[in-house]
Amino acid sequence: xxxxxxxxxxxxxxxxxxxxxxxxxxxxxxxxxxxxxxxxxxxxxxxxxxxxxxxxxxxxxxxxxxxxxxxxxxxxxxxxxxxxxxxxxxxxxxxxxxxxxxxxxxxxxxxxxxxxxxxxxxxxxxxxxxxxxxxxxxxxxxxxxxxxxxxxxxxxxxxxxxxxxxxxxxxxxxxxxxxxxxxxxxxxxxxxxxxxxxxxxxxxxxxxxxxxxxxxxxxxxxxxxxxxxxxxxxxxxxxxxxxxxxxxxxxxxxxxx
Ligand SMILES: [Zn+2]
Numbered sequence: 001x002x003x004x005x006x007x008x009x010x011x012x013x014x015x016x017x018x019x020x021x022x023x024x025x026x027x028x029x030x031x032x033x034x035x036x037x038x039x040x041x042x043x044x045x046x047x048x049x050x051x052x053x054x055x056x057x058x059x060x061x062x063x064x065x066x067x068x069x070x071x072x073x074x075x076x077x078x079x080x081x082x083x084x085x086x087x088x089x090x091x092x093x094x095x096x097x098x099x100x101x102x103x104x105x106x107x108x109x110x111x112x113x114x115x116x117x118x119x120x121x122x123x124x125x126x127x128x129x130x131x132x133x134x135x136x137x138x139x140x141x142x143x144x145x146x147x148x149x150x151x152x153x154x155x156x157x158x159x160x161x162x163x164x165x166x167x168x169x170x171x172x173x174x175x176x177x178x179x180x181x182x183x184x185x186x187x188x189x190x191x192x193x194x195x196x197x198x199x200x201x202x203x204x205x206x207x208x209x210x211x212x213x214x215x216x217x218x219x220x221x222x223x224x225x226x227x228x229x230x231x232x233x234x235x236x237x238x239x240x241x242x243x244x245x246x247x248x249x250x251x252x253x254x255x256x257x
Contacts, residue, residue, distance in 0.1 A: 027129055028136040033157055034129065035077055038096010040158040042080060045094065050085040052103065052257055057083050060250045061101055064112075064189075065119050069097070071188040072127045072181075079126075081119070085257050089203065090213035093122040095131035095161050105214065106254035110202060112247035113195030116186060121196060121218070124181035130174045135164055175218055176227070183231045192240035193232035200225045 029037075045051075052058065058081075065081035079097040087104040094100065099122045101115075109115045125131070170178070183193040203212050204220060 026136050026140075027133045028139060029129075029132040029157060031074070031077070031129075033154060034132050035096045036154045037158040037161055038094065038098055040154065041094050041096060041161060042098055044158070044162060045082075045098070045100070049082075049100065052083045052085050054083070054253060054257060057103075057106075057250060057253050057257075060246060061106075061115075061119065064116050064191075065099055065123065067189045068116070068120050068123045068185050071185050072123065074127050079123070083254070088213040089206070089211075090217070091118045091122050092217060093125040093131065095126070095129065095135075097126055099123060099126065102213075103254040103257050106251055108202075108206065109199060109251075111195065111198070111243040113192055113242040114199040114202065115195075115247070116189075116191040116241075117182065117193070117196030117199040118214075120182040120186040120189070120191070120193075121178050123185055124178040125170065125174065127185075128174070128177050128181060130170055130178070131161060131164070134170075134174075135160055138164070170218060172219055172221070172224075175224060178218075179224065179228050180231060183228065183235075187235045187238070187240060190241055192238075192242045193235055194229070195242060197225065197229040197232050200228060 061083055062081045065079060069075050069079040074097070077097050079099070081099045081101070083106070084100050084102045086102040087107075088102055089104045089108050091099070091101045091105050099119065101118065101122075105118060106115060109118065179196065182196055186193040186196060200220065203214055204225065206212055207215055207220070
């Protein structure tokens, strides 16, 4: 099952939002506006996505996520981490400190370190504010608000973010930045950043079998895999965590949902 935002998204995407993402890096939204919109999106997504209420699973993902978020310049803002009952191998960030991890991803990673890599990468997209940055770029060409009349104020921002959709793909530059920042966040939170490189390699090998949703929104290249490995190598030998004792049972639980 793959769930997605069901809004005006397709209309907006048809206007070619993804290709706008390469325009400048300006962000027209304040952090306050983004986080206020995030609260609305969180409520909306709780209705639209099959979030699990398995406490063991959500507490586990949340504790890794909060440890990561605390290491960042937006660590003083609220962050929320959710597990979505969805077999698609995917994870995504929604503006305003929201991170969603699919059970399909948890089932298919090999260690706590790899899962931490996925979480760190999503936190990094959030800290770099790629979502609202892309929205800003789209507005430079007047594609979103004018085209679908989504209103103004915080409600308008939330509607525009929802319209942009979690499945709109990030640019390669966004990916590079999220990998770079993700590696730092992992190491600062005590996880070996090789976990992110291992994750990308594992998913790339599964991708050859077809259909890793993660790469639809987070484009992969061999250059990307190599550069993450290189960045991670700087932390070699520092005794950072690659796995933990809870992970195996967490993965089993995810598989049973
Ligand atoms: Zn990404």
